Structures are given as structure tokens and as C-alpha cells.
Amino acid sequence: MPHSPQLKPQAFQALTPPDQYSAYADNFDLSMLPQDAGIPTTVYQYNAPQIKIECAWDCPTDNQQQQQQQQPAPAYASSGHQLIPPPAYPHSVYPSPQSSPLQTEFASFGGYGKLHGSYDCLNSPSPSLDASSIKQELHILPPSPPESNCETPSPRSACSESIKTEPLDSSDIESFIDLNALLQQQQQQTQSQPDTKADHQVLRECLEDTTFQKKHNLRPLALESFIGGLAEVRGDFEPVISLALEHAKREADAICMELQISQDPNAWTPSQVHAWLRSTLAQFKLPPAANLELKFSEDGAALALLSEEEFMRRLPESGSTLHAQLEIWKMAYADQPNSQSIQQQQQPGLDPWPPASYPMLNLDDFNGDSEDEEEMEVEAEVAPTPTPITAVTAAATPTSTPVKRTSGGRTGGGSHIHLWQFLKELLASPQVNGTAIRWIDRTKGIFKIEDSVRVAKLWGRRKNRPAMNYDKLSRSIRQYYKKGIMKKTERSQRLVYQFCHPYNQ
DNA sequence: CAAAAGGAAGGGC
DNA sequence: GCCCTTCCTTTTG
Numbered sequence: 315m316p317h318s319p320q321l322k323p324q325a326f327q328a329l330t331p332p333d334q335y336s337a338y339a340d341n342f343d344l345s346m347l348p349q350d351a352g353i354p355t356t357v358y359q360y361n362a363p364q365i366k367i368e369c370a371w372d373c374p375t376d377n378q379q380q381q382q383q384q385q386p387a388p389a390y391a392s393s394g395h396q397l398i399p400p401p402a403y404p405h406s407v408y409p410s411p412q413s414s415p416l417q418t419e420f421a422s423f424g425g426y427g428k429l430h431g432s433y434d435c436l437n438s439p440s441p442s443l444d445a446s447s448i449k450q451e452l453h454i455l456p457p458s459p460p461e462s463n464c465e466t467p468s469p470r471s472a473c474s475e476s477i478k479t480e481p482l483d484s485s486d487i488e489s490f491i492d493l494n495a496l497l498q499q500q501q502q503q504t505q506s507q508p509d510t511k512a513d514h515q516v517l518r519e520c521l522e523d524t525t526f527q528k529k530h531n532l533r534p535l536a537l538e539s540f541i542g543g544l545a546e547v548r549g550d551f552e553p554v555i556s557l558a559l560e561h562a563k564r565e566a567d568a569i570c571m572e573l574q575i576s577q578d579p580n581a582w583t584p585s586q587v588h589a590w591l592r593s594t595l596a597q598f599k600l601p602p603a604a605n606l607e608l609k610f611s612e613d614g615a616a617l618a619l620l621s622e623e624e625f626m627r628r629l630p631e632s633g634s635t636l637h638a639q640l641e642i643w644k645m646a647y648a649d650q651p652n653s654q655s656i657q658q659q660q661q662p663g664l665d666p667w668p669p670a671s672y673p674m675l676n677l678d679d680f681n682g683d684s685e686d687e688e689e690m691e692v693e694a695e696v697a698p699t700p701t702p703i704t705a706v707t708a709a710a711t712p713t714s715t716p717v718k719r720t721s722g723g724r725t726g727g728g729s730h731i732h733l734w735q736f737l738k739e740l741l742a743s744p745q746v747n748g749t750a751i752r753w754i755d756r757t758k759g760i761f762k763i764e765d766s767v768r769v770a771k772l773w774g775r776r777k778n779r780p781a782m783n784y785d786k787l788s789r790s791i792r793q794y795y796k797k798g799i800m801k802k803t804e805r806s807q808r809l810v811y812q813f814c815h816p817y818n819q
Numbered sequence: 820c821a822a823a824a825g826g827a828a829g830g831g832c
Numbered sequence: 833g834c835c836c837t838t839c840c841t842t843t844t845g
Contacts, residue, residue: 730832730835732835732836733835733836766821766822777836777837779836779837781837781838782837784821784822785822785838785839786836786837786838786839787837788822788823788824789824789825789836789837789838789839790835790836790837792823792824792825793825793835793836795824795825797835802823802824806823806844806845808821808822808823808845809822809823
């Protein structure tokens with residue numbers, strides 16, 4: 315599968331079919347795009363008790379845009395007042411990894427929705443849009459998303475960069491923030507924007523939801539200030555972002571206490587993973603999943619590596635939300651004072667977060683000894699760093715249950731991930747690993763190893779077994795014949811294997 | 820010749 | 833005990 319479109323003005327799609335993008339772009343107010351500063355890379359939408367984090371990142375390629383335009387508009391329409399939890403998005407609507415439900419929801423914030431929409435129209439003739447001028451503005455976009463399943467992680471991307479946290483006094487977090495005063499300050503520095511109140515219906519509906527303000531005793535922002543120009547108020551988001559992040563942490567803390575699990579998803583055992591999944595499903599009022607244990611046999615480290623696509627494949631109705639929520643947990647925990655930025659060296663006594671198993675934050679993968687770029691991508695996709703991880707300490711996560719760390723997927727002794735799980739991870743990212751391993755018949759669980767050396771090498775890296783080769787890997791696969799995890803295909807083919815039910819699910 | 824198949828021993832957890 | 837890993841031999845295409 316080629317790279318999926320990264321940006322999707324989902325909320326606007328609900329109103330405008332894709333083939334009307336170019337017409338819609340004519341109404342875009344490009345003056346809203348900031349000229350001198352970056353757009354806030356992360357925005358929380360609050361609708362108690364859930365918090366959604368939104369990230370905007372690199373613009374899609376031309377191919378992605380074309381593909382994006384070919385995709386059908388989502389069937390659902392935003393209710394405006396109830397953005398969260400999101401519906402079970404079809405994967406095509408906000409494909410992993412560059413896109414996420416968070417991201418697409420963010421489009422409903424209006425300013426970004428318009429922004430993204432304009433990108434969709436780069437190839438479309440538009441009297442008011444000049445592609446070159448738009449491209450000039452692309453550099454202001456934030457870096458690639460910090461997402462675990464990012465096939466093409468940008469070396470620039472990092473949670474610590476995406477989530478801007480103000481050094482807020484914790485005692486003030488729940489207290490009053492005078493956004494209007496901030497607004498006035500900014501308005502003095504910027505010219506007023508043309509009135510565009512004739513449109514933006516979805517944006518208006520979204521902004522009229524004052525749940526977040528009420529919850530935190532905030533004065534509702536004037537709607538016209540958003541529609542008039544995002545640039546004027548974008549700076550005011552940062553306290554809100556910090557606030558929302560704090561709230562996300564507290565939510566996580568509460569759930570951790572309730573479920574007796576670590577704040578660090580990477581430290582969860584399979585049973586804790588199930589507990590968290592059930593809790594999150596209930597939290598979002600999603601239908602309880604049958605055979606949850608069967609569908610999610612991973613521990614937390616492996617779970618964190620699953621792509622959104624894989625979540626949705628296992629749980630079409632709720633996989634998207636679960637994956638998004640897990641991303642939030644990662645980000646929230648990444649912002650812990652004792653968590654480490656990827657730019658920083660991990661220090662003893664501190665719980666590194668995001669753990670090295672989260673590929674988007676793994677600079678070692680970019681600076682390592684990978685022979686080629688594609689391999690770095692694959693490595694970043696599926697394999698954590700070989701860097702040993704210090705043990706988690708209770709002091710690092712005071713509210714978390716002391717859980718024996720499984721090294722975020724790997725320590726010197728290798729991770730606990732099973733080979734069949736690893737293979738399915740590779741298979742779940744055909745755009746990255748398609749040259750090494752691919753599905754022959756997805757429904758029957760038949761796959762082919764196209765590059766045995768490469769797959770073996772990746773497996774060896776994942777397990778910290780430098781001497782791994784295909785002979786050994788295939789021996790392990792054959793062990794699965796006895797265990798009923800895999801079976802020989804009906805017509806024996808070289809390098810072709812087949813998962814047994816239910817492992818082919 | 821590479822891959823498939825499988826026996827056997829051993830290590831890490 | 834499980835899940836590989838390693839080494840080995842034999843068979844197959």
C-alpha cells in the first residue's frame with residue numbers, strides 16, 4: 315500500500331465531497347497562516363472526561379494528495395457538539411501512520427481544517443491559490459508526527475517538541491486563565507482579518523462547545539476570533555494545551571490507580587493490556603470487544619508498536635479510538651518531568667519515556683549502522699533500539715504499580731515478542747516492509763517472505779540476536795506447525811507460510 | 820544451491 | 833515449561 319495521505323480535513327469532508335475541494339479552497343483565507351511562527355503542533359479538544367491530542371505535521375506528497383482526493387468522504391458528519399469520542403473511522407479516512415483520529419479531529423478546529431484542505435488542492439487549479447506560495451508556507455508546519463507506527467519518521471519528530479508545555483504552576487492549572495487578555499495583546503499586534511462568518515458552520519459548532527472552558531473555569535473564547543484569524547489566538551492555545559496535558563496525566567493517573575497498572579504502557583503485561591483496553595472501551599462507551607485476550611495477546615511494549623491499521627483490523631469499531639488513546643498515554647507520560655527527551659541521553663534512575671521501543675523517537679535508528687534508508691525506516695517501524703534501558707523505578711512513577719520492566723521491547727536478552735507477532739507487525743506495514751514480507755492471501759493468513767535475509771536480519775535485531783539468519787528464523791516458524799500457530803500451505807511454495815486460525819485474524 | 824523439514828541440545832525467562 | 837536459538841542432517845525443487 316502506498317503512503318497514505320497525511321492530512322485530512324475530515325470535518326469539512328463531511329460537508330464537502332472530495333471533488334469539491336478545489337472549489338472550497340477558493341474560500342480559504344491563507345492570511346490566517348502564520349508567517350513568523352509555527353502553528354501549534356498539538357491541540358487538545360476537551361470534552362470531559364476524554365482528551366484528544368491533535369498533531370499536525372508534514373504535508374503529504376503529491377501522490378498522497380492524489381490518493382487522498384480519490385478517497386470517498388466519510389459517511390458520518392460531525393455533530394459539532396460531540397466530537398469525542400470519534401466514530402469508528404474507516405482506515406481510509408485517516409490512514410495510519412501519518413494520520414490519526416486525533417489529527418483528523420483537529421481538522422474540525424477550523425483553522426487547520428482549512429489549512430489542510432488547501433493542501434489537498436495543491437494540484438487543483440484555483441484562482442486564489444498559488445502552489446508555490448503555499449509551498450513556501452509549508453516550512454512552518456511542525457515536524458512529522460510522533461507516532462509509534464510511523465513508517466517514515468522524521469528525524470525532527472519528537473513528542474517533546476510537538477507537545478509544548480508551559481512551565482505552569484500546578485496550583486494554577488485548574489484556576490482561571492484570562493485568554494481574553496491574551497487575545498487583546500495579540501490583537502494589538504496584528505491586523506484584523508476579513509469577516510468570514512458566512513461560512514465555517516462546523517467550526518462554529520465545534521467552538522461553541524464550551525465544555526472545556528466550563529470544566530476549567532475559562533472564559534469562552536469569542537468565536538469570531540477563531541474565524542477571523544487563527545494566527546491571532548494560536549499563542550493562546552499553549553496554556554490550554556498544557557492544561558489539557560495535565561488533565562490527560564491526571565486521567566491516566568486515576569486509571570492507573572484503578573487498574574493497578576503502570577503509567578508506562580510499555581510496562582504492561584498482557585493482562586494489564588486487556589484491563590486497559592476494557593477500561594478505555596468503557597470510557598468511550600464503545601462496544602465491549604469479544605475475545606479481547608485472543609485479539610490482543612501482546613504485552614504493553616508490543617501493543618505500543620501496533621499500527622493504527624492493526625488496531626482497526628482487530629477492532630473495526632473501536633480500534634481507532636483505542637490506538638489514539640494509547641498515543642495520548644504515550645504523549646502524556648512522555649511529558650512527565652522525569653521522562654526523557656530523545657535528544658537527551660537516558661540517565662540512570664529515570665524512567666525513559668517514551669521508551670526506546672517507540673520508533674518515532676528512536677534516534678539511534680537514524681544514527682545507527684543501518685545500511686540504507688529503507689532499512690532505517692523498517693527498523694524504525696518495527697524494532698526498538700538496542701540501547702539498554704534502565705530499570706523503572708518506583709520514584710519515577712509514584713502512582714504506578716511497580717511493574718517489572720520488559721525493557722520496552724528489548725534489553726540485552728531480547729524482547730518477549732513472539733516471532734509470529736513480529737511477522738504480523740511487518741505484514742501490517744506493507745508500505746514499509748512490502749519488499750521483505752507481504753500477504754499473499756490476507757483472509758487465509760498466507761504470506762510470503764520476499765527477502766528472507768532482510769526479515770531474518772530484522773528479527774535478529776529485534777531480539778538482539780546478531781547471528782540470526784533465515785535458517786534459524788524458519789526453524790522457529792516450523793516450530794509453529796506443532797503448536798498450531800502456523801501450518802504448511804496446501805501447495806508448498808518456497809518462503810510461503812500460513813497462519814492458522816485465529817492467528818490469521 | 821537455497822530452501823524446507825525436522826531432530827536435538829541448550830539458554831533465558 | 834515455553835519459546836525460541838543454534839546446530840545439524842536429510843530431502844526437495
